[in-house]
Amino acid sequence: MDVQRIILIGALAIISYMLVLKWNQDYGTTPEPIAQTESVSAYQSATETPTEVNSDLPQTASMTDNSDVPGAKAAINNQQKQLISIKTDVLELLIDTKGGDIIEVALPEYKASLGADLPFVLLEQNGNRTYVSQSGLIGRNGPDANPDGRPTYTTVENSYQLEGDELIVDLVHTGDNGVVVTKRYRFVPDSYQVELEYIVNNASSEAWQGKLFGQIKRDGSDDPSQTTDMGMQSFLGAVFSTTENSYEKISFDDMQEANFKKVSPDGWVAMSQHYFLSAWIPSPGAEYSYSSRVSSGSYIAGFVSPSFDVAAGDTQSVSANFYAGPKVTELLEAAAPDLELTVDYGILWFIAxxxxxxxxxxxxxxxxxxxxxxxxxxxxxxxxxxxxxxxxxxxxxxxxxxxxxxxxxxxxxxxxxxxxxxxxxxxxxxxxxxxxxxxxxxxxxxxxxxxxxxxxxxxxxxxxxxxxxxxxxxxxxxxxxxxxxxxxxxxxxxxxxxxxxxxxxxxxxxxxxxxxxxxxxxxxxxxxxxxxxxxxxxxxxxxxxxxxxxxxxxxx
Incomplete structure (x- = not known):
């Protein structure tokens, strides 16, 4: 090969390299960090028109087969909606007092982008994305099955910060019949798990009955943590663990085709994406109904507990854990059996x-x-x-x-x-x-x-x-x-x-x-x-x- 040919090939290689750099600068697949937007309550103000306020909640036996709601259509009640801010060393949350749902989870240990000061936002409810964790009490007397809409809770403070060994945040709702429901969130240091406990104080003269539900609602938007469009992609969708199948993936397309329904003692339900996970983990020792469904363009995966009774003058509680954080094997193993399988290595997991x-x-x-x-x-x-x-x-x-x-x-x-x-x-x-x-x-x-x-x-x-x-x-x-x-x-x-x-x-x-x-x-x-x-x-x-x-x- 003569010198002239070598020079021409070298020049062509340099020009090609510069063209690829410029093309990637203009059209490359590296994801740009999404501008973070403040999460807001999903519920309308009192001046807006009535809406189907419970359309995202699990169906109860009293409902017709073609309805997702445990109550009739109704206007939202006129109380002011309020967001509660909670900070721990590894979690930053927003809780909506209307329903007591977690509508935002940010992870300060994981930044939104390299060199950024803003934390990565896993859960959010705004113009960018709807991805929230919902929970409540439905059934015969559950406040979330009320035809007037989901309950509005009150708290002592608008913001909380973990100091010491634990932080307890109580959201309180008092029904018209005198039943006091306390929705208690418990946080501990260096943990991505949130303990949820419902305490029902039945001060009425009649027996109370309800069911606990926990669910994760997400729209069909892209995975913000996916780093490349080339090659194989991490799974985005719901995952269920039951005694029948310890790890079962349900994609958004699967949800569109048919609802997932299984009854199992113990287990968990999660929403998985690249690097991060949210999951509801019910307390062990009961038969839970696990299901998925599509409602108003949102994909919902969750569980419903068996009915529990609270006699007049008595107090009972029911609980579950919620995980929102990175897919780190050791953390997932500590949170629930088989949850570490969401770090999905495919069919060659035994080698990986x-x-x-x-x-x-x-x-x-x-x-x-x-x-x-x-x-x-x-x-x-x-x-x-x-x-x-x-x-x-x-x-x-x-x-x-x-x-x-x-x-x-x-x-x-x-x-x-x-x-x-x-x-x-x-x-x-x-x-x-x-x-x-x-x-x-x-x-x-x-x-x-x-x-x-x-x-x-x-x-x-x-x-x-x-x-x-x-x-x-x-x-x-x-x-x-x-x-x-x-x-x-x-x-x-x-x-x-x-x-x-x-x-x-x-x-x-x-x-x-x-x-x-x-x-x-x-x-x-x-x-x-x-x-x-x-x-x-x-x-x-x-x-x-x-x-x-x-x-x-x-x-x-």
Missing amino acids: SPLAWLLKAIHNIVGNWGVAIIFITIVVKALLFQVNAKAFKSMAKMRKFGPEMTRLKELYGDDRQKMSQSMMELYKKEKINPLGGCLPIVAQMPVFIALYWVLLESVELRHAPFALWITDLSVMDPYFIMPILMGGTMFIQQMLNPTPPDPMQAKIMKMLPILFTFFFLWFPAGLVLYWLINNVLSIAQQYVINKQIEAEPSGK
């Missing part, structure tokens, strides 16, 4: 789970997630050393005797039978397995795919820096340097491999590094780092084996 454990163990030692990825790549490569060695030896022998195979092809021309016979004799004499370079690679693909899912699902990599220009391993390389290096290592690997005998196949193989480089441009940097280091290690191993095979005399 130990790899995830190993990645975190290495990080605890080295303190950098990028370095941890490098080390786990080395460990995986070491475990597969013999498998790779067999593949590389086969390819090295094919490369060594490539000229002889070409000579046989030219010698016999169109006589394919004689050519095949001569090839088989050469394979037997030199102990060449033509499939040896393929089968071991196929055998190790499950490990590669499993590790891909580990890196994709690990919330620990979100906004985690590596070195130099890589400040966030969960998003793409802003300058595409690592994908280009990865493509370069693929090209070097091809040079070490035997040239395919078919000219068309050889041309296709030469295009693969370019295609893979383009494909990896928008992959998260952590995934590209893994492939880059894996290629470098493969090149080193293949180079050594090639030299060994070339030094061997023929027939060995």
Whole structure:
């Protein structure tokens, strides 16, 4: 290749690189942080027209089959709506006094975007998104089944902050019959779990009966925590855990087709997205009804408890836990059995789970997630050393005797039978397995795919820096340097491999590094780092084996 040709190719490569950078600046897939908007009550003011106020609540036995509401259509009552602010070390919440629902959850430990001061908002109710946690008492006497709409609660303060070992926030509603319902939220330090307890003080002269419900309501908007549009995507939708199936995903499309309905002792219901989760976990020891439905464009997944009775003059309580936070395996395991399965590694979870454990163990030692990825790549490569060695030896022998195979092809021309016979004799004499370079690679693909899912699902990599220009391993390389290096290592690997005998196949193989480089441009940097280091290690191993095979005399 002359100097002029090298200069032209280099100039073309630089121009192409600048064009890709400019295109990504204008049209790239990196998600822009959504401008945060203050969450507001979903309930109308007293001056607005009547509405179907209970349309989101679970259906009760007294309702007709085609209705979602436990009461009739009615106007909202005229009391002033009020939002209560609650702050702990890891949670910032807004609770609507109308119904006592959690309408916003922000996570101060996780920022909205890299370098931002604003926390990531998981739950919210505004023009951007509707994603809230609702709970209440329905049934014969439940205040949330009242035809006049959901109950309005009162509190001592408008804002609360956790100081000490726990924070208890009581919302109180007194019914016309003298029944006092206290909706109690309990918070503890360093916990994404919120304990909900309903305390029913029946000061009336008649027995009281009701059911606890908890549900998560979300619209069909995109996942704000999804970092890339390329490759496989994390699941967005509802998840149920019952005794029949400990982990059952129900997508929004599934909800549109049919309602999910199951009765199970214990269990939980969650709404999952990339990196984060919200979940209702009922108290153990009772048979709960789990269901999903679509109402007014919102997707709802929740549970309803069995009926419980409170005798006149008596006090009873019912409780459940609500989790809103990151999908960190240890936190989910502590919250509920099988909740850690929402860190979804796909069908290869049995390979991915130990790899995830190993990645975190290495990080605890080295303190950098990028370095941890490098080390786990080395460990995986070491475990597969013999498998790779067999593949590389086969390819090295094919490369060594490539000229002889070409000579046989030219010698016999169109006589394919004689050519095949001569090839088989050469394979037997030199102990060449033509499939040896393929089968071991196929055998190790499950490990590669499993590790891909580990890196994709690990919330620990979100906004985690590596070195130099890589400040966030969960998003793409802003300058595409690592994908280009990865493509370069693929090209070097091809040079070490035997040239395919078919000219068309050889041309296709030469295009693969370019295609893979383009494909990896928008992959998260952590995934590209893994492939880059894996290629470098493969090149080193293949180079050594090639030299060994070339030094061997023929027939060995």
